[in-house]
Amino acid sequence: MRKIDRQGFLAISTFVALIVLMFIQVNWLFNAARFEEQIFNQTVENALIEARGEIGNRVPVCSNMKNYLCGQPCQAMAKKKTVAEIDSIINSKLKKYHIELGYEFEITDSAYEQKDSKLFGSKCYLQSLNGLLEKDGIQIKLEFPARKQFLLAQMKGSFLLAIFSVLFVMVSFIVTFRMFKRERQTVRQTSDFINNMVHEFQTPLSNIRLAASLIRKKEAVLNDEKVVEYTSVILKENQKLENHVANILKVSCRGENDCALEQVDIHQIISETGNEFKTRLDAQNGRIDYNLDAKYHTLKIAPDHVVLIFSNLIDNAVKYSSLAPQITISTVNRKNTIEITVKDNGIGIDTKDLPMIFDKYYRVSTGNVHNVKGFGLGLTYVKKLIEQYKGKIEVLSSKNSGTLFTITLPLENEEN
Helix, strand or coil: CCCCCHHHHHHHHHHHHHHHHHHHHHHHHHHHHHHHHHHHHHHHHHHHHHHHHHHHHHHHHCHHHHHHHHCCCCCHHHHHHHHHHHHHHHHHHHHHCCCCCCCEEEEECCCCCCCCCCCCCCCEEEEECECCECCCCCEEEEECCCHHHHHHHHCHHHHHHHHHHHHHHHHHHHHHHHHHHHHHHHHHHHHHHHHHHHHHHHHHHHHHHHHHHHHHHCHHHHCCHHHHHHHHHHHHHHHHHHHHHHHHHHHHCCCCCCCCCEEEEHHHHHHHHHHCCHHHHHHCCCEEEEEECCCCCEEEECHHHHHHHHHHHHHHHHHCCCCCCEEEEEEEEECCEEEEEEEECCCCCCHHHHHHCCCCCCCCCECCECCCCCCCCHHHHHHHHHHHCCCEEEEEECCCCCEEEEEEEECCCCCC
16 A cells, blocks of 8 residues: 655645635634624614614704604705704714714605625614604614725724735745755655665675675685785675665665564564674673563564664664673563663763754764764664654663663564
């Protein structure tokens, strides 16, 4: 089954999340607009209620107003004065609620069906005068011709901020996504370059090994001690280069490792791998102590991977030690996992370097030079292999206090 591209999945998820956020933002804008419209409507209705009260106070003492409101005949001047007086009352009440917007009104006894208008659509406000006059059905009808523009002006700041935010997020995503694609393309090209370069190294290295092996088979040549010494050096250095090439290939690959999985006894491989370092440790008066206490220590894993993990950790413990190397390897079961620790008495790792020791090509240096040769790929590959089996690796260290690596790997099942 094809492995899911996590970066692609993340990009798609981010895009979907942005679409959802934009939808929420637009929805919020419409809700805010409706709320602003409701506030405006309620304010106008409150002003008309107060205007009704004021008109109610004038009717008993002003026959012209009573006659006009009831639709009875009245003189033109009286009518004009009454209309101006009603207009003044309505205007003063609107200003009280800070509504300084042009309006039109009329006194009518016609039935008017109020329909639900669209957002910021045209709307007329009705205020009944029933109870103030002898005739029922009289009402004030009020309209604002520029109501839509007024409400939009009230929302202008929120609209602009929201639109700017949405555009900014969209542009940022597009720019970031393009940068991501460019960086991923660069990584792929770099990986391809490394693969091609390493494969170009493999052929001459094989030829060197073959030539050195043929020299060693010639008995007459082997009588010359210098030739034997040089041949040994060639083979030894050739093996180092081949190991480096193999590590570079393994780290730079993008796909899953194709090694066959087997039921492996972790304790056995730890012991066998440690024994391979016996000669080096004896030369430095060092040793490896084993506390293999895990009851369940069989895992379904590629044996070569286990060997590479522990040979890298032991090799680092030996290389980065200024005293006789003292290495302790312990195992214990915790829930459904096996926990393996590799502890040494080496020079330790500075706290500032700890977060980066698993980075590809990163090497901890002492002073201005690297005292130990290498490509900085060992721990990168160790971490990559452990995570491939859904495990984790942690490190504790400080300068001149040794280092403790803790590896946790899940058991396939409790019977293991």
